[in-house]
């Protein structure tokens with residue numbers, strides 16, 4: 290957001306000009322100054338303008354916004370009291386876990402503060418207006434936003450995000466609001482966001498293929514059954530929201546290409562799956578996706594990204610993903626609440642003059658239920674699931690808490706374990722405070738869920754203190770280095786236009802060099818971390834493979850030794866037959882035949898495992914190569930810019946010297962003319978005028 294806007298909110302026109310991610314800009318994409326695609330968004334009614342302005346201003350409060358939403362429940366007032374709309378007083382009941390060691394339990398209360406509390410009677414539209422609406426405008430202006438719902442199973446996370454047919458949640462509402470604000474989109478997309486932050490300008494064939502991908506997904510036969518119902522639901526919502534005011538864009542944006550894309554991913558048991566690809570046939574495993582990092586941005590490699598032209602299309606894609614989520618849940622295990630699901634809307638904006646672009650993402654993350662192991666008494670696979678969920682939520686809690694700690698101490702050296710879970714790795718930038726991030730904490734305010742709710746509330750108390758850093762549009766270098774000072778002194782003798790132009794070039798180059806330096810540092814750190822991670826994984830896999838292999842070999846050796854006499858007997862019987870075709874059916878000893886078969890199976894299994902491990906190692910080596918290539922590219926780009934910077938500096942220095950010489954010549958010429966005019970032309974006005982016009986002509990030639 291513009292500083293201007295933060296400090297002084299105009300009553301009618303609001304500029305939502307937002308910072309773009311400098312890491313994207315640093316890589317050779319020129320910037321369109323002044324006009325950041327949409328620079329002006331106005332709310333269509335005065336009333337809502339104020340609200341939106343308030344929302345937008347709130348965004349600049351530096352802390353992570355944590356909202357509380359309470360599920361509908363009778364008698365919740367016996368346990369909870371909401372005061373001032375943002376303070377929750379918990380009246381701790383007898384027997385509650387948090388007062389187990391407290392003697393006097395007559396009146397224990399716990400107090401939690403939130404950005405806002407939505408009580409059991411709050412409507413979906415209230416949550417949307419207060420939490421999401423302002424962020425959609427920031428998103429349109431190029432900011433990345435993330436919204437996470439956190440809470441125990443059944444507390445209303447999915448209800449808040451997706452909602453029901455009669456009460457649509459924040460995602461369908463955000464889609465409707467977004468598409469009502471954006472202008473009509475073209476039939477086919479001209480640009481596509483890259484996973485790592487850039488854009489691709491699509492050829493006509495690629496445009497058709499993207500359109501087909503969207504069409505094919507929407508007309509998928511397994512999904513068709515519910516499609517009519519989803520269309521009716523969305524249209525009913527559209528009808529209800531048609532009177533709600535939306536933002537309008539006042540800029541002339543005829544030379545800007547726009548496209549909207551959606552993706553839907555699931556993290557289950559620390560594996561990432563694409564919810565927008567058809568489910569594999571029964572019995573076959575789902576394709577696991579990898580998490581990659583490029584220019585400090587984490588992204589899911591090969592995640593399907595579908596182009597959408599309307600809220601309705603996007604809503605159908607959301608439902609397709611939810612359908613896949615349910616299918617996976619019933620076909621493998623009931624894990625609907627056991628996985629984290631992330632629905633992402635991406636907006637790509639590019640000027641047709643090929644001189645600037647913005648890609649922004651809005652992530653809606655429905656986290657897995659946060660219940661504790663003790664309570665659920667899980668065993669087997671369920672225990673593994675719970676461990677994974679708990680690990681990722683625990684790591685999320687640790688990361689949030691360490692980020693808060695690092696910010697408090699103003700210390701950048703505290704290691705934060707983002708890499709310990711896929712979830713935190715994916716939201717690393719946002720959790721570090723580089724992007725807008727908010728959390729809706731859901732609780733079920735019943736007595737049975739009281740202990741569980743206390744854990745959730747404790748987590749929210751930590752999260753609330755995390756600071757969000759507002760990124761400036763361009764990172765400017767303070768003008769204190771030698772070159773800047775030299776230029777400032779020297780350029781003051783130049784005509785204004787030259788001064789402004791050169792000043793801009795220098796500033797821009799300086800700013801981009803700083804960006805690149807920061808990027809390079811970040812990439813070095815990332816590459817180092819990645820290398821260490823790959824090496825440790827590589828070593829661990831090798832050790833595991835080695836141990837496993839040794840154990841199996843031992844076992845096989847033992848089995849072979851014990852079966853030797855029987856095999857020899859079998860060999861005798863079958864005379865010259867091959868070992869593999871020993872007549873097992875006629876063997877006297879049943880158990881030895883079984884042992885033999887087991888050994889063969891073991892060998893086959895070992896071969897398969899070895900092949901799998903080799904595959905993993907191969908992938909890791911490839912990943913390492915890609916990372917090294919990325920670092921190499923970054924270094925090259927940096928060197929090129931440095932050279933460009935040096936060349937410009939040299940040219941300007943030469944230019945300055947040249948101009949100083951010419952100014953000197955002019956000065957002496959001017960002086961000598963002055964002397965002459967005193968002695969010769971003192972009384973002759975015409976000649977004086979002629980001399981002045983000659984001097985002016987000379988000056989304009991020099992400039």
Ligand SMILES: Nc1ncnc2c1ncn2[C@@H]1O[C@H](COP(=O)(O)OP(=O)(O)OP(=O)(O)O)[C@@H](O)[C@H]1O
Nearest residue numbers: 360361441442443444445446447448625626657658
């Ligand atoms: N505020 C609310 N008003 C009305 N119904 C609600 C509300 N919150 C939740 N529900 C209902 O409660 C049930 C459970 O909610 P939901 O599925 O959203 O929980 P969840 O936290 O996503 O659970 P899980 O982690 O198991 O997925 C649903 O039937 C939902 O419709």
